[in-house]
Amino acid sequence: MKTKDFLNQLDHEKIVAAIRKAELKTSGEIRVFVSRKHIEAPVTVAQQHFLRMGMTCTRERNAVLIFVAPLSHKFAVVGDVGIHKRCGDEFWRKLAEEMTDHFKHSDFTTGLVQGIRTAGKLLAEYFPRRPDDVNELPDEVEHD
Numbered sequence: 757m758k759t760k761d762f763l764n765q766l767d768h769e770k771i772v773a774a775i776r777k778a779e780l781k782t783s784g785e786i787r788v789f790v791s792r793k794h795i796e797a798p799v800t801v802a803q804q805h806f807l808r809m810g811m812t813c814t815r816e817r818n819a820v821l822i823f824v825a826p827l828s829h830k831f832a833v834v835g836d837v838g839i840h841k842r843c844g845d846e847f848w849r850k851l852a853e854e855m856t857d858h859f860k861h862s863d864f865t866t867g868l869v870q871g872i873r874t875a876g877k878l879l880a881e882y883f884p885r886r887p888d889d890v891n892e893l894p895d896e897v898e899h900d
Contacts, residue, residue: 759792759899762826766790767865768897774869775895778876784818784839784883785892786875787811788868790899795825798832806834814892818883820875822855822868831855833871842882851875 775786787809795801802823806812811819817838824831833851835843851874858867 757826757829759790759826762824762864763790763897763899765862765864766868766897770865771868771872771897772895774872774876778872778879779885779891779895781885782818782876782879782883783814783816783886783889784820784876784879785811785814786820786822786872786879787893787895788822788872788897789824790897791823791825791827792900793825793827795828795830798823798825798828798830799834801825802832802834806836809893809898811893812836816883818879819893820879822871822875824864824868831859833875835875839879839882843878847878 771788778786789805802821805823806821811821817836820833820835822833833848851871854874855867855871858870
């Protein structure tokens with residue numbers, strides 16, 4: 757699928773609202789990035805974008821990136837070191853499975869919102885919101 761078509765199908769307001777709602781319960785940060793490029797190794801590319809987007813700069817190293825490459829029909833979900841210490845690979849596998857079911861039916865907004873909600877629940881469990889919490893990263897869907 758062309759990235760432009762993918763981006764046009766997304767309900768950006770719904771995705772941003774899901775991010776904001778999830779972040780109300782956690783000090784963690786969630787971002788979505790859509791790549792226009794053909795990607796063979798989505799996890800590797802997602803990790804590179806994670807660094808470029810400054811996602812390692814959160815106070816508790818608890819950011820999550822949902823990276824989508826529609827042209828390649830691939831996506832990846834990566835988290836910072838603070839999250840990996842607590843949840844392990846099983847969490848990421850289950851999250852990806854949930855999103856995949858929606859993506860297979862071209863329900864991309866629902867897939868992303870479900871991924872954001874699930875990531876938000878995990879973040880809230882391990883990184884509850886602090887009284888002095890601030891939104892450290894933008895909530896909008898980004899793309900190249």
